[in-house]
Amino acid sequence: MLTSSMLGNDSNEIDVALPEEQAEAQKLRETAAVQRKKRRRRISKVEPEKERIPYHTEPAPPPSPADPKPNTDSPSALAAEAYQWIRQRSAEMLEQTDTAVQPKPEEFVNPVEMITEPEPIAIPTAVERHDPLERVQAAEQAQQQRKRQEEQRKLHMIEAAEQYRAETAAAKPIVKRQLRRAERVWQKTAKAVQAEQQQPKIDRRLAIVNSVCCLALVFGIAAAALMLERPTVSEIENRNLAAMPEFSVSNYLAGKYTAGISEWYDDTVPHRETFKHWTAKLRQMMGWHKTGATIHGDVPIVQETTTTAVTTIDPALSVTTTAATGTTTTTTTVPEDDGGELSNSILIHNKRGIMLYGGNETIGEGYAMSVNQFKAALGEQVQVYSMVVPTPCSFYTPEKFQYLVTSEEKAIGYIASRLDGVKHVDAYGALEQHADEPIFMRTDHHWSALGAFYAAETFSEVARVPFARMSSYTKVEKEGYVGTLYGYSGDITLKENPETFFYYVPSAQYTTTYYNRSMGGKHQRSLLLDLTNIKPASWYLVYMGSDDLVCHVQTEVKNSRKLAIFKDSYGNALVPWLTSSFEEIYVIDVRYFEPNAITFLQERGVTDVLFAMNSFSASGANARKIDTIRTQ
C-alpha cells in the first residue's frame, strides 16, 4: 500500500530527530507528498486514457472482403483484453476506495505500529562507567531523550494520520469517476462483444435480404426489358429511336453491329417516355430552382454559332388518314436530319424555354449572299423577299441573361443591309409590337399561329397582295401541349406546365397537292392535319404534317401571283395566312428539296419567292442549303 511505505520512510528520519534533522524530515515529507500528488495526477491523467483504448479499437471494421488475412485486432480479442483489464482495474479501485472511504481503526493504527522502534540509546553500564553521578545523569538524560522522542513520535503519528485521511478524502471523487467511466466502457464493450458475436448471424440475414432484393430487381428488370414491347419513336424528342442493326461481316468487324445492338437496347427501353419523365424529375431534384431560371446545354458564346442538328418528324410517310373511319395510324419514319433550327443552349425562365442565340451580329452574311445570288439567278421578273424570323430570346430573355444573347435585331438588320435586290420583310418589327401576346409557344421552339399572322401581314404589305382579316378564320384550340423544348432540355418545368396549342383554319377555298422531295409521289391531302390521334409533342405538324414534302396550294384568288416559300419549319405556319393572297403557293423546305430550284421556279412561272426562316437557320447550316438548291 502506498501510504504505509511512505510513513515508514518518514519514521526512519524520526529516530535521530534533532531540530535541524526535524526540518530535513519535514522537507522529505513534503517531497513525499508531492510525489503522492504526482502519482494521483498520473492516475487521473494517464489511466483514463488507457481506459479509452477500447473506444478506439474495439469497433474495428468487419474483416474487409478484400483482406482475407485473419484480423488480429478483431473486436472479440480486443474486448476480451479490455474486459480483463477493466476487471482488474475495477477491483483495484474498489479496494482503494474501500480503504479510502472508511479507514478502519486497525488500519488507522497500522501506520503507527509500523514505525520501527527507535534504536535504544546506549547507556553505559556500571562496568563501563565508574562515576555513579555520571551514570545517574546519563540515565536521566536518556530518559528525557526517550520521552522527547516519544512525544515527537506521537505528534508525528497524528500528523501523518491526518494527512492520510485528507488524502484519501480528496481521492474519493476521482476514484468514483474512474469507476463510473470504467463501468460505461465495460457496458459498451459488452454490447460490442454481443454484437460482434452475433455479427455473422446478422450479416447472413442481411445478406440474404440484400442479395434477394438486388437480384430480384436486376432479374425482374431484365425480364421486363426483354418481354415488354419496345417503342420505336420518341414523340417528345421528335425522333426515331435506334433500330436493331442489320448483321453483316463488315459491320461486325467495324464494331458497328455490337454497338448498334447496345444502342438499340439502351434507346428503346419499354416505357421510355415515363422513364424520361422520371429522369427529368430527378435532374430537377439535383439542384435549387427557386430562381426560376435554368440553363441547359452549352454556355452560349457570343462569337460563333452554336447550332446543332434538329430532327423533324415526317408524318407524311407516316400519318395516313383513312377517310372512312377517320382514324390515323402513325408509323413514323424520321429522316435523319441535318438542318439547324435549334441551339443547344436553352434557358428556361418563367416556364418558358428560350433558345439562346449565339454568334456575332454579322453571322448572317452567308445567308444574305446566298439569297442575293438566288435573286440574281432568277432575274428581274421574279420578286424575292427575305423574312428572317426572330426567336423568343429577343423578347423574353430576362435582363440579367441578356449578355448571353446576341441581338437578333442587329443580326437581322445586318442581313437586311446586305440584301441586294431582295426585299426585306421586317418580321422582327411586326412581332416586337405584339410581344405580350402569345406569338411564340412557351414549350416549343416554334412560333405560334399568331406570330405567323403578324409576320404574314407584314409580308403581304411588302408584297402588295391582299390579306384576309383574322375574323375570316376559325380558331382551333387544343389543351395539354408540351412542345419540343421539353424533349431537348429535359426540363420538368415545361412538362409540368403544358400550354394551349392553337391554329387557325382559313375559310377561303383551296386545294393542296403534295410531292415528295424529287417532285414525284403526287397526292392530295388537306393543308391542315387532323390532330386527334397525334401526340401533343408533334402538334406543330398540323401545318402540312411534315417539312420534307413539297406542298402546292391552289387558291381561288385571281391575281396571277405565284408564290414559292423556301423555308424551315417556321415557314409552315405562314401558309394558311396566305391562302387569300396568292393564286398558287409552293411550300419548299430548303433542307430537303432535290431538283434545281431555279429551273423549277421558272418552269412553274413563279412570280414571288419568299425565304422564311428563323434566325438560327439563317445563321446556320440552312443558309448554305440555299446555294445547294440553286446549284444542284
Next chain:
Amino acid sequence: MVFSSLIFLYLFLPVCLLCYGLSPSITAKNVVLIIFSLVFYAWGEPVYILLLLGSVLVNYLFGLAIEHNKDKPKQSGAWLGVSLVFNIGLLGVFKYSAFIVENLNLIPHVDLPVPDLRLPIGISFYTFQILSYLIDLQWGKVACQKNPLYFLLYISMFPQLVAGPIVRYSIVEQEIRNRSVTLTEFSQGMTRFILGLAKKVILANHLSVIVETFLEADVSQLTIVGAWYALIVYALQVYFDFSGYSDMAIGMGLMFGFHFDENFCHPFLCKDISEFWQRWHISLGTFFRDYLLYVPIFGKRRKYGGLFLVWFCTGLWHGASWNFIIWGLYFGFFVFLEQCIGKKQMKKIPLVIRHLYSKLVVIIGFGIFYFEDMGRLLQCLRSMIGLNGNAVFDQVTRLSMLNNLWLLVAALVCCFPLYDWLQKLRNRSTSMSYSIGILQNVCNVALLLVSSVLLVDATNNPFLYFRF
C-alpha cells in the same frame, strides 16, 4: 460494353450471374467466366480480341520459358527481357506509334506517314497485368501458371479488363484455381457494385455536364469563379467516374469470389501529393513503385532519376499526348519537392496549409489532364487568376451552381469515407447493426433504381478510359 449501360446491367450481367451460379464445378465456373469475358471484350473490340488472345498465348509461353530456365538466371532473365520488349513493344505500337511519329515529324526533313491504329480498349491495363505476372515469376514471387485457361482467365476477367484496377497475379493466384463465394461476400459485392454504379451514373455523369458546359466553351471567356468551379467539378467527375468503375470491378470480383485490392482510398482527403498518389489509382502507383522505382538499376539515384522516370511513365500511361506527360512530371515535381523537404518537416507545416496546398496542386493537375491543347490550358489558367480581364462571377456560373446545388453537395460529401464510418457504427450494438444493414439495403435498391432510370436517357455517359 461499358458497365454503366442498360445492356450490361440488365442483359449481360444477369445472364452471366445465372450461368455462373448454375455451373456445378469450379472448372465450369471458370469456363463461364472466360466465355463471358471474351464476349464482353469482343463486344467492344471485335477485331482486337485477337490481339488479346495472341498476347495471352505468347505471354503464357514466355511464362513457361522463364519457368523452364528457373535455375539459370541468365537465361530466364533473357526470356524476361524478350517478353518485356514484346509487351512494351505491343503497347508502343498500338498506343504510342502515332504520337511518336507525329513528334518525329516535327523534326525538319522528317516526314513519316502517321500510322492510323485505333487504340484497343484496356490494352494498358492487361499489358501491365501480364508484366506483373512475368516479373513476379522471374523474381520467384509467384509460381508459373501452367494451365493456359487459368492464365487467360486472369488476363481477360471482364470486371477488371477495360478500366482496371491492375490486378496483380499474386492476388488472384490461388483464387483462380479455387474459390468460394459466401452469401455475405456476394451481398457485399452487390452493394459495392451498386455504390460504384451510383457514383458513375448519378454523380460523375451529371458532373460531366457541368464540365462540358464550361470547359468545352471558349475558356478564355470564363469568369474567375467559373474557371475554378469547372476544374473542381472536373476533378470530382474524374474521381467518381474512375473510382466508381473500380468499385464496380471490385464488387463484381466479390460476386464471383475474387478479392481484388482497393484502387482508391478517398484521395481528396490527402495532406500532400505523395499521399494523394497513395490514395489515387493505387494499383498503378504500386505497379510503378514495385516494378520500376525499386528495381536496382537506379541504385542510390532512385530519388532523382528513378522518381522522374516513374512519373514520366505514369503520365504517359494515361494517354499518348504531351499533356499527360506534363501532367505526370508535374506531380513528380511536387513529390520530389516533398521528398526534399522531408516527411518530418512537412508535418510541421500547419494542417490547413498542407490541405490547401495539396488540393490546389491536384486541381490544377486536373486542368493539365483535361486540356490536350496547351494553349487552351494556359487560357484556362489565365482565366483562373483573372488575367483574361473577365468578370469574377456571372449569372451562368451562379445558375449552374444553384441548378446543381444538391448534386455538388452530395459529390463533396461523398469524398469522405461515409461507408467506412457506417461500418464502424455497425459494431456498436445489435440493433445498430440491423438498422444500418437495412438502411444499406434500402439505399442499394434506391440507388440501383435511380441509376437505371438515369441511364435510360443518358445523353452524358462518357467512357473516360479509351485513351488509357
